[in-house]
Amino acid sequence: MMNRKQATVRITLLAILGLVAALILLLMVLKPNDKELPEAKEAAVAVSTMTVHLTNSADIVQLPALVGANVDAVLSAEKSGRIQEINVDRGDHVKKGQLLLQIDDRVWQANLRQANSAAEDARKTHERFKQLEASGAVAESEFDSIKKAFIQAESMAEEAKINIEQCRVLSPITGTINDRFVEVGEYVQPGIPVFQVVDTASLKIILQIPEKDIYSIQPGDRMTFGVQPLPDRVFEGEVTFVAVQADGRNNTFRTEIAVDNADGTLRPGMIAQVEFKRGENKNMVSLPMSAVLPSKGDHIVYLAEDGQATRRKVQIDTITRKRALISGGLEEGNRVIVEGNRTLSDGQRVEIKETE
Numbered sequence: 001m002m003n004r005k006q007a008t009v010r011i012t013l014l015a016i017l018g019l020v021a022a023l024i025l026l027l028m029v030l031k032p033n034d035k036e037l038p039e040a041k042e043a044a045v046a047v048s049t050m051t052v053h054l055t056n057s058a059d060i061v062q063l064p065a066l067v068g069a070n071v072d073a074v075l076s077a078e079k080s081g082r083i084q085e086i087n088v089d090r091g092d093h094v095k096k097g098q099l100l101l102q103i104d105d106r107v108w109q110a111n112l113r114q115a116n117s118a119a120e121d122a123r124k125t126h127e128r129f130k131q132l133e134a135s136g137a138v139a140e141s142e143f144d145s146i147k148k149a150f151i152q153a154e155s156m157a158e159e160a161k162i163n164i165e166q167c168r169v170l171s172p173i174t175g176t177i178n179d180r181f182v183e184v185g186e187y188v189q190p191g192i193p194v195f196q197v198v199d200t201a202s203l204k205i206i207l208q209i210p211e212k213d214i215y216s217i218q219p220g221d222r223m224t225f226g227v228q229p230l231p232d233r234v235f236e237g238e239v240t241f242v243a244v245q246a247d248g249r250n251n252t253f254r255t256e257i258a259v260d261n262a263d264g265t266l267r268p269g270m271i272a273q274v275e276f277k278r279g280e281n282k283n284m285v286s287l288p289m290s291a292v293l294p295s296k297g298d299h300i301v302y303l304a305e306d307g308q309a310t311r312r313k314v315q316i317d318t319i320t321r322k323r324a325l326i327s328g329g330l331e332e333g334n335r336v337i338v339e340g341n342r343t344l345s346d347g348q349r350v351e352i353k354e355t356e
Helices: 004-030 106-135 140-165 211-216
Strands: 045-051 055-076 081-086 099-103 168-170 175-180 193-210 222-227 230-242 252-260 271-288 293-295 298-305 308-319 323-328 335-339 350-355
Touching (some): 055 308, 099 193, 211 252
Parallel strands (some): 045 350
Antiparallel strands (some): 055 271, 099 168, 222 271, 230 252, 271 323, 298 308, 298 335, 308 323
């Protein structure tokens, strides 16, 4: 027979078991019926698409090029002497023939006065003996000596004028002072650079054409290009020069494009990207760059198929500023997602809001 303590423990255990059974029954009653609840659907992503059409298009590649000044002149002193005055500084706009720098020319001015005086005396002597020679009062040989002395004196006077002119540095072009290398008071020697003057009103785009494409370009062709600081601007110029001999370092042909730059937008030294048409591409697909996504070294697009996004690997043949030319991975009639594709994953539901 159980004592009172054992009976109490047994009753407590039975009560706990009954409580647990009641809780289990309650949970079973309250558990929702999965079959009766509708399945939550993933929200569709709104996208825009374009239908793929295989077409023939111009084979255009982007070639890097350098924007160069039409004239880039480094001016030097022609006479030695101390710089007396400098009339311009970096950034100043100058006109052709404008005085930029003056070298002390006092010695040359004195030589000019002396040479002019000697030339005037020789002229008067020549005039007097010319009259005497005409009347037969002077021997022909004597008159020839007088004539020679007169010519020599005039030449000395002309040389003295030139020496004075060479003490002045004038701008050979209309342009801008890009640099100044000397200061007032410096003593310069002939050939020492004093200024760099650049003509930016007209520029030349310098590019290298690969050997395999050299017969796709000739002088007179019009070409377009862009520069990185102005991504929305397209510039145009005319091919003025194509080298007849390849550069031995890389077997390319130097080509120059003349460009009007009256508004000063372009600057020498900029890097340009020239659109070079080298032929025709057949059975290609042209897509906006927004449609093509990089993926671990490959390129992919998303297609809209049966309300879902389908991932597709593609091969790019050429990339221009805004479009990619696809040579493989797409078929006629495919619907490529061009907007709303950045966050898509394979199989995700999509809703087409616009189709090209």
